Amino acid sequence: MLLMVGCAVAQPTRYSADGLYNQGNSYARAGKPGLAVLSYERAALLAPDDGDIRANLEYIRASAHVPIEPSGRFARIAGAVRPTLAAWLGVVGMALIGTGLVATKGGLWIRWIRAGGIVAGAALVALAISNAMLLWTRMHEAVVVINNTPARVSPVPMGDTAFVLPEAETVSITAAYGDFVLIRTRDGHSGWVARANVSAVMPRS
Amino acid sequence: MHSRQRHWGRVIVVVLSLLAATTGVVAAADATADTTLSYATIEPDRIKLGDTAGIRVTTLYGHLTSVSLPTVPGLEFEITGRTEGLEFIAGKSVPASFILIRVTPKFVGVFTIPGLIPGAKPLGLEVVNGNEPNPYAFHNPGVPQPKPVAPAPIPKGIVLKAGGAAFVQLLIPKHAIYVGESMPIDIEVGIRPGIVTSLNGPPTLSSSDFTLNDLSKQPIRREQVIEGSPFEILTWHTVLAAVKPGEFSLAVEAPLSVRDARSTQDSAIAARLGWPFSQIIYNNLTPKDVKVPSPASELTVLPLPPGGPKEFSGAVGDFQVTSDISPASAAVGEPQTLRLHISGAGNFDRVNATMVDHLDHWKTYPVKSAFTPRNAVGYSGEKVFEQPLIAELAGEQSIPALEFSYFNPNTQRYERVDTQPINVTIAASPDAVARSLDTKGLRPDHPQTRAEMDELRPLYFREQFLAVSSVLALLLAGSWFGVRRRGAMGGVSKATERVLRQLDAAARAGESASFFEIAQHALLEAFARRWRIAPDKVTSVELQARLGSTGEEIERLFALADETRYSGYEMAAADFQSWMVLIRSQLTRVDN
Numbered sequence: 001m002l003l004m005v006g007c008a009v010a011q012p013t014r015y016s017a018d019g020l021y022n023q024g025n026s027y028a029r030a031g032k033p034g035l036a037v038l039s040y041e042r043a044a045l046l047a048p049d050d051g052d053i054r055a056n057l058e059y060i061r062a063s064a065h066v067p068i069e070p071s072g073r074f075a076r077i078a079g080a081v082r083p084t085l086a087a088w089l090g091v092v093g094m095a096l097i098g099t100g101l102v103a104t105k106g107g108l109w110i111r112w113i114r115a116g117g118i119v120a121g122a123a124l125v126a127l128a129i130s131n132a133m134l135l136w137t138r139m140h141e142a143v144v145v146i147n148n149t150p151a152r153v154s155p156v157p158m159g160d161t162a163f164v165l166p167e168a169e170t171v172s173i174t175a176a177y178g179d180f181v182l183i184r185t186r187d188g189h190s191g192w193v194a195r196a197n198v199s200a201v202m203p204r205s
Numbered sequence: 206m207h208s209r210q211r212h213w214g215r216v217i218v219v220v221l222s223l224l225a226a227t228t229g230v231v232a233a234a235d236a237t238a239d240t241t242l243s244y245a246t247i248e249p250d251r252i253k254l255g256d257t258a259g260i261r262v263t264t265l266y267g268h269l270t271s272v273s274l275p276t277v278p279g280l281e282f283e284i285t286g287r288t289e290g291l292e293f294i295a296g297k298s299v300p301a302s303f304i305l306i307r308v309t310p311k312f313v314g315v316f317t318i319p320g321l322i323p324g325a326k327p328l329g330l331e332v333v334n335g336n337e338p339n340p341y342a343f344h345n346p347g348v349p350q351p352k353p354v355a356p357a358p359i360p361k362g363i364v365l366k367a368g369g370a371a372f373v374q375l376l377i378p379k380h381a382i383y384v385g386e387s388m389p390i391d392i393e394v395g396i397r398p399g400i401v402t403s404l405n406g407p408p409t410l411s412s413s414d415f416t417l418n419d420l421s422k423q424p425i426r427r428e429q430v431i432e433g434s435p436f437e438i439l440t441w442h443t444v445l446a447a448v449k450p451g452e453f454s455l456a457v458e459a460p461l462s463v464r465d466a467r468s469t470q471d472s473a474i475a476a477r478l479g480w481p482f483s484q485i486i487y488n489n490l491t492p493k494d495v496k497v498p499s500p501a502s503e504l505t506v507l508p509l510p511p512g513g514p515k516e517f518s519g520a521v522g523d524f525q526v527t528s529d530i531s532p533a534s535a536a537v538g539e540p541q542t543l544r545l546h547i548s549g550a551g552n553f554d555r556v557n558a559t560m561v562d563h564l565d566h567w568k569t570y571p572v573k574s575a576f577t578p579r580n581a582v583g584y585s586g587e588k589v590f591e592q593p594l595i596a597e598l599a600g601e602q603s604i605p606a607l608e609f610s611y612f613n614p615n616t617q618r619y620e621r622v623d624t625q626p627i628n629v630t631i632a633a634s635p636d637a638v639a640r641s642l643d644t645k646g647l648r649p650d651h652p653q654t655r656a657e658m659d660e661l662r663p664l665y666f667r668e669q670f671l672a673v674s675s676v677l678a679l680l681l682a683g684s685w686f687g688v689r690r691r692g693a694m695g696g697v698s699k700a701t702e703r704v705l706r707q708l709d710a711a712a713r714a715g716e717s718a719s720f721f722e723i724a725q726h727a728l729l730e731a732f733a734r735r736w737r738i739a740p741d742k743v744t745s746v747e748l749q750a751r752l753g754s755t756g757e758e759i760e761r762l763f764a765l766a767d768e769t770r771y772s773g774y775e776m777a778a779a780d781f782q783s784w785m786v787l788i789r790s791q792l793t794r795v796d797n
Binding site for chain 1: 643644646647648649650651652653654655656657658659660661662663664665666670673674677678680681682684685688
């Protein structure tokens with residue numbers, strides 16, 4: 001049985017957007033919103049333009065009463081391209097800029113082409129950098145996989161509880177100490193949570 | 206006159222006693238040397254708390270490699286050195302080796318140090334409080350003397366035993382108790398330091414029909430003068446319990462080692478000498494092990510009345526009972542702890558509670574208990590019973606009252622106490638909440654059509670991609686830097702550089718003809734290349750048409766070249782520089 005809690009989430013040896021999406025559906029049907037959201041988030045990394053993944057992610061969050069933060073225009077544009085494609089487009093952009101800067105001779109039409117290449121290259125590099133920045137924040141995100149997870153004021157089991165996290169909420173991990181990680185919620189609250197209660201969106205390879 | 210004779214009589218007795226003591230020690234040492242060749246002595250055998258005493262282990266005619274240090278509660282031993290020398294025995298010098306041991310006491314009392322070597326006799330050490338006068342010090346008229354010890358009558362209940370050197374007393378608060386009832390009692394053992402050399406164990410009951418709590422803890426020590434002699438009184442606070450009903454005569458006895466005076470005459474002399482000289486007489490006596498009993502106390506043990514409740518577990522005393530549960534609220538499947546607090550005074554070893562055997566919609570687990578005494582003997586305190594419970598059903602739940610029954614000797618009847626029922630709110634389990642997740646709106650599964658990847662980490666953050674893009678960026682940056690550098694150097698070709706060097710050389714040499722000839726030739730070639738015409742087609746008209754005012758300057762240069770060639774015109778050094786600027790700008794433009 002694949003359905004387990006905490007960090008004991010079964011990790012496929014190879015990742016595919018479809019596999020992770022189907023895994024998220026399985027978790028959702030089994031009543032595990034945290035693990036379902038985690039799988040959808042991972043699937044969305046590979047296929048950010050997939051409407052089914054985005055729809056099921058928002059649906060499960062709504063069902064689990066977890067607030068959904070609307071993404072901005074910048075994030076939508078930057079996240080619309082698949083990361084692998086965006087990375088290679090960034091390389092092409094760098095090549096265009098470089099070629100335009102190096103090729104200094106030629107007639108008027110060559111100069112126009114050169115200027116156009118530099119502008120297009122800069123746009124591609126900007127797209128890649130934006131996409132990378134978006135993913136950089138996602139690399140440090142985690143999903144709460146245990147309901148009513150206590151966030152403590154100190155990284156000890158007997159530490160006072162500052163607030164309680166619902167299952168399926170996505171948080172940012174900012175530090176780690178022993179068996180605890182320091183998390184920050186979307187509304188800016190910070191607290192120490194047991195490692196076993198959250199699972200990182202980007203698994204350690 | 207009479208008092209003077211009495212004084213000298215005392216002095217003579219003291220001197221004779223000292224001689225006898227010295228002779229005895231020497232004789233004893235001689236005897237020891239003949240048999241074991243090793244013996245141990247302690248000096249002094251009475252010290253103040255905070256001082257140390259020294260044990261010297263002497264070995265005659267040889268060496269003792271080591272001694273095993275004994276373990277005596279309240280004393281610390283440390284070997285401080287080993288020496289060799291001579292020991293004088295009966296006027297003869299005998300080669301001997303010595304092991305020196307320092308003894309540091311931790312509290313006052315009379316200690317017995319077991320033999321340090323096989324066959325050796327135990328040593329006695331008495332430790333007194335630091336504010337007591339040294340009994341061995343001779344009185345100095347210049348030093349204020351302590352007040353003489355005032356004779357005091359023997360307190361009630363005390364019967365001196367062992368030649369007046371010790372007494373044991375049992376103090377009980379009442380003479381009728383119930384079977385199983387715990388009664389706090391005191392046992393006092395009074396000993397005369399120096400005469401009683403050691404206490405060989407805790408006091409014991411003379412009857413097996415009663416039980417006593419553990420007496421292994423150190424007793425409370427105090428000092429009291431009884432009949433003019435200082436006594437050290439050891440008090441044990443403990444709890445007595447009766448096993449069966451009946452009329453009993455109860456006593457305790459304490460095992461002691463006592464230096465017993467051989468005759469009543471000796472005792473009388475010792476008493477007449479008074480402290481500390483009486484000690485000299487007792488020091489020469491070998492301690493004997495004796496058991497000193499206390500006077501018997503009559504005690505009636507009553508049976509518990511019949512008709513006790515079925516939950517009665519044998520608890521006798523006066524108790525109060527409360528209960529609680531923590532945490533006060535929980536979800537289905539989460540453990541809670543139900544606690545029953547029984548506090549008061551009585552036989553807590555018989556206080557028992559089964560708590561909750563079975564409870565519908567709850568899982569119950571075995572009970573654990575812990576007792577926290579409020580006094581040293583454990584007669585009063587609080588016993589807490591803990592039972593883990595796990596709710597199996599959400600909603601309002603009620604934990605029934607807990608019962609506890611005991612016999613109260615004050616009211617002389619059985620009493621039953623019920624706690625208040627506890628209401629708890631049990632929430633649905635998180636799993637149950639999760640399972641109620643609405644999944645009807647989920648979009649269906651996908652067929653596996655998309656490619657699989659080895660790693661979820663984006664390409665940006667993989668080492669290979671970072672290496673490739675970094676190398677590419679470095680290459681482009683290097684190329685751009687190279688192009689820029691070339692542009693900064695003027696962007697001239699090697700041929701142009703060679704022409705410019707020739708012109709510089711001619712200008713420095715002041716050779717106007719050579720300068721203008723090279724310049725004219727290079728410019729004609731450059732214009733022809735730039736305008737893609739033959740050099741002879743570069744005319745004045747062409748120059749003015751294509752270069753404007755600069756063309757006129759070039760035309761003038763060409764005219765000067767012709768003039769110099771035919772008339773030997775010599776140009777000033779400043780003119781060379783101005784023409785060089787013009788020529789350089791034209792040749793560089795051609796290259797770019």
